[in-house]
Amino acid sequence: MIKTWRRATLGGLAALGLAITAPLFEAGAQTQPRNQITFMREIDSDRYDPHRSTALAGGEIIQMLSDTLVSMDFDMRTIRPGLAERWEVSPDGKTYTFHLRTNVTFCDGKPFTAEDVVYSINRWIGRTTPRVVSPVAWRAGPVKEIRATGPHTVEYELNEPFGELLPQLSQYFGVMVDRATVERLGDNFGVQGFNGTGPYCWGNWTPRSEFVMTRHPTYRWGPPVLQNQGPAHVERIVWRVIPEAAARVAALQAGQADITQFIPEAFWDTMRRVPTIRSSTQPNYFWDVFLGFKVDKPVVSDPVIRRAAHMAVDRVGLTRAVWSGHALPARNIINPNALDYDAQSDAMVPNHDPAAARRMLDEAGWRMGSDGVRVKDGQRASFLMYGITNLTNQRSAEIIQQGLRQVGIEMRVQMFDATVAWGRLATQEFDAYILSYPYISATDAMSLYWHSRNRPSPNRMNWNDPETDAWLEEARRGTDPARRAEVTALIQRRLAEQAPWLTLARTQLTVFSTQRVDGVRAHGLYGIGVYRGLDLRVVR
Amino acid sequence: MLRHAVQRIGLAIPVLFGVLLIGFLLMQVVPTDPATVRAGPQATAEVIAEIRAELGLDAPIYVQFGKYLWRLAQGDLGVSIINNVAVTEELGNTIGPTLELMVSALFWSIPLGIFLGTIAAYWRGSLLDKAIMAVSVAGVSVPVFFLGLVLIWFVGFQWQLLPFTGRGGPLWSMDGILAIILPAVTLGGVFIGPVARMTRTAVVDTLSAEHVRTARAKGLPERLVVLRHALRNALIPVITLIGLQIGFLLGGAVVTETIFSWPGVGRLAVGAILSADFPMAQGTIIVLSLGFILVNLAVDLLYAVLDPRVRQA
Numbered sequence: 001m002i003k004t005w006r007r008a009t010l011g012g013l014a015a016l017g018l019a020i021t022a023p024l025f026e027a028g029a030q031t032q033p034r035n036q037i038t039f040m041r042e043i044d045s046d047r048y049d050p051h052r053s054t055a056l057a058g059g060e061i062i063q064m065l066s067d068t069l070v071s072m073d074f075d076m077r078t079i080r081p082g083l084a085e086r087w088e089v090s091p092d093g094k095t096y097t098f099h100l101r102t103n104v105t106f107c108d109g110k111p112f113t114a115e116d117v118v119y120s121i122n123r124w125i126g127r128t129t130p131r132v133v134s135p136v137a138w139r140a141g142p143v144k145e146i147r148a149t150g151p152h153t154v155e156y157e158l159n160e161p162f163g164e165l166l167p168q169l170s171q172y173f174g175v176m177v178d179r180a181t182v183e184r185l186g187d188n189f190g191v192q193g194f195n196g197t198g199p200y201c202w203g204n205w206t207p208r209s210e211f212v213m214t215r216h217p218t219y220r221w222g223p224p225v226l227q228n229q230g231p232a233h234v235e236r237i238v239w240r241v242i243p244e245a246a247a248r249v250a251a252l253q254a255g256q257a258d259i260t261q262f263i264p265e266a267f268w269d270t271m272r273r274v275p276t277i278r279s280s281t282q283p284n285y286f287w288d289v290f291l292g293f294k295v296d297k298p299v300v301s302d303p304v305i306r307r308a309a310h311m312a313v314d315r316v317g318l319t320r321a322v323w324s325g326h327a328l329p330a331r332n333i334i335n336p337n338a339l340d341y342d343a344q345s346d347a348m349v350p351n352h353d354p355a356a357a358r359r360m361l362d363e364a365g366w367r368m369g370s371d372g373v374r375v376k377d378g379q380r381a382s383f384l385m386y387g388i389t390n391l392t393n394q395r396s397a398e399i400i401q402q403g404l405r406q407v408g409i410e411m412r413v414q415m416f417d418a419t420v421a422w423g424r425l426a427t428q429e430f431d432a433y434i435l436s437y438p439y440i441s442a443t444d445a446m447s448l449y450w451h452s453r454n455r456p457s458p459n460r461m462n463w464n465d466p467e468t469d470a471w472l473e474e475a476r477r478g479t480d481p482a483r484r485a486e487v488t489a490l491i492q493r494r495l496a497e498q499a500p501w502l503t504l505a506r507t508q509l510t511v512f513s514t515q516r517v518d519g520v521r522a523h524g525l526y527g528i529g530v531y532r533g534l535d536l537r538v539v540r
Numbered sequence: 541m542l543r544h545a546v547q548r549i550g551l552a553i554p555v556l557f558g559v560l561l562i563g564f565l566l567m568q569v570v571p572t573d574p575a576t577v578r579a580g581p582q583a584t585a586e587v588i589a590e591i592r593a594e595l596g597l598d599a600p601i602y603v604q605f606g607k608y609l610w611r612l613a614q615g616d617l618g619v620s621i622i623n624n625v626a627v628t629e630e631l632g633n634t635i636g637p638t639l640e641l642m643v644s645a646l647f648w649s650i651p652l653g654i655f656l657g658t659i660a661a662y663w664r665g666s667l668l669d670k671a672i673m674a675v676s677v678a679g680v681s682v683p684v685f686f687l688g689l690v691l692i693w694f695v696g697f698q699w700q701l702l703p704f705t706g707r708g709g710p711l712w713s714m715d716g717i718l719a720i721i722l723p724a725v726t727l728g729g730v731f732i733g734p735v736a737r738m739t740r741t742a743v744v745d746t747l748s749a750e751h752v753r754t755a756r757a758k759g760l761p762e763r764l765v766v767l768r769h770a771l772r773n774a775l776i777p778v779i780t781l782i783g784l785q786i787g788f789l790l791g792g793a794v795v796t797e798t799i800f801s802w803p804g805v806g807r808l809a810v811g812a813i814l815s816a817d818f819p820m821a822q823g824t825i826i827v828l829s830l831g832f833i834l835v836n837l838a839v840d841l842l843y844a845v846l847d848p849r850v851r852q853a
Binding site for chain 2 (some may be wrong): 041044046047135137187188191206207208209210240241242243244246247250251253254255256257417418422423426451454456457458
């Protein structure tokens, strides 16, 4: 009897095992359909409306769904034609006249005209009905009026010159949208559909899961920065959200997806050794991590404390520890490859030298207390830092904390979930904060964070310096490149001298892809990995 | 029986109301401002204020709560403040994959757990019993995310046998079946241990009961004694445990859905909470809680079916 029972047991186990594994014998892991490319990313966008979203996850898709008037080359400073094949700027720098391509159509076949430019830019800056509030409307410049002076000619008139206009128009906020589709979909524009002029058209979107786009078959007006001007080689692109980093790494190696920029730096060396994986790194990538000080708060209002912090933190060691060496240690607030970077201010940023920091603090009257924290006039050298909870910030904060402690400065750390952090970072509760941000040039980087009118956020440093404001305004107006470089250099030097911002690292952009696809080149405009996707091709 | 069912349903209603209330209040207590989340890091205070007004978040809390209850009474869970999609539509799209995942996980783990528990009880004290119990303890101890990553690494990546990057299609298609195996094994894997252990304990108890001794004395085959007389009576506590564990399975589904990019309610809930999407978060909380309440209600009713003493009490 027992034997029968045991046989039944073993038989049951075998049957169960077969039931589970049977499909494996019939089909292996998923293979990708021919002429489809699958991108992987970490998170999804809230929506795909260029005038309502500022998410990177939105930008990388929107730049494929529609076009901008001008395009940005891979050097991140040369502006090339886009939907505008040429343009002129008036002598006073206030009026740009764009001459549009004549053969452009939206995905639904409707011809693209100057009226579409007028509508799209006006929607971006909140001048359409119903009004749309774009958090980055300021990037369109001080617009006086956008006019269609012909079916394919647009005048973009400003209240004052805005030297950054063309780079700003190359960003995804400046893409063209179809008025009829916007009005038909209302609040669901960019949620249920989109009609753009881009190389790919809206397929379908399953939020937090998948976005599918299909080739725009008549597309022939791709930017000259790419080899292929259209139509795209690939019929279908699928953007899949894979939140787990290890799953993304494994999926790329297993060929279950083709392209991603969202591989943690700790895996980069390993991935580069995998023969079936390719990588493309953008040297002109401007996305920096920094520690900002509120310059009007006790302790950190003292430039000596801020300079000592620069000397106490080993930024080389920090980039090695936090980004596995795949970020560059920073000095000046501007990346050396960015437009209007000033080399002299780099030299003004203090070097890592804890001994010199201790001496400087001693000389400034900050005496070492019994608990290892310095004191001056009854004030302990202690400050509170806020940040967003993530592994990078946490590890950076630990290293900064340790470095500061060695020179007698205490940094208290409080991290918040991203949902909470932005609200807390807009307050005056803290003394310093850690954050990262993208930019396209020195003027772009500094206008936002250092103008006094942007206090308390995004000018969280409470930096209030009339000279900086004047220089920034001149730089923003700067139609003369030489003068713009001159005034932005002055700001960089002022900031290097006053040290209100400890730039920690310049992150790198690397896009990994499988051998199955060709034409992957990291771009990096506003963090976008692959620009437009026209050169992508399935080769295996 | 009917009276028992009505009583249990009656008790479930205040629980559901409590969940709604707590769900709403929790989202208010969280120091999150959806307007700042939506505006992004570069927005000025004026822009944030405009977005707050656009989302109706500048109204007092009691007004927001009143509107929330009124909408609920009409069966309207609201609209996502992030992407403007109706909450019911999003839930409708995600409940299916979650149910699919849970049923698939239960489909293999419950029979296997009961089976392993029964044979461990039958040969209690043997090496087989000890091995099964050791595996059960390991199953209980291994976190879902760890098991998921191990399966991804070996089965998905090293051996390249199965996909692991989302739902491959409907469950009746080959792509759908292949795509669900790893998530279902992960989610069900942690379920086997408790079921096996509870089954073993209950079967051991019933095997020494008088009615089993009588059955043996009557000369019934051992297979029938175990299956019909011991296991059937042992199932009551096992069903209770399964009911309770399904609640934990919902929690496990959140993790599993995240690891395997499974487009279910759990992932929707995490996404909604992280993006401060109040209506969506509240909607998912309602659905998950409702699921938990319904499962417990079903267990209560099933318990009464299996054990007449319960409905007589």
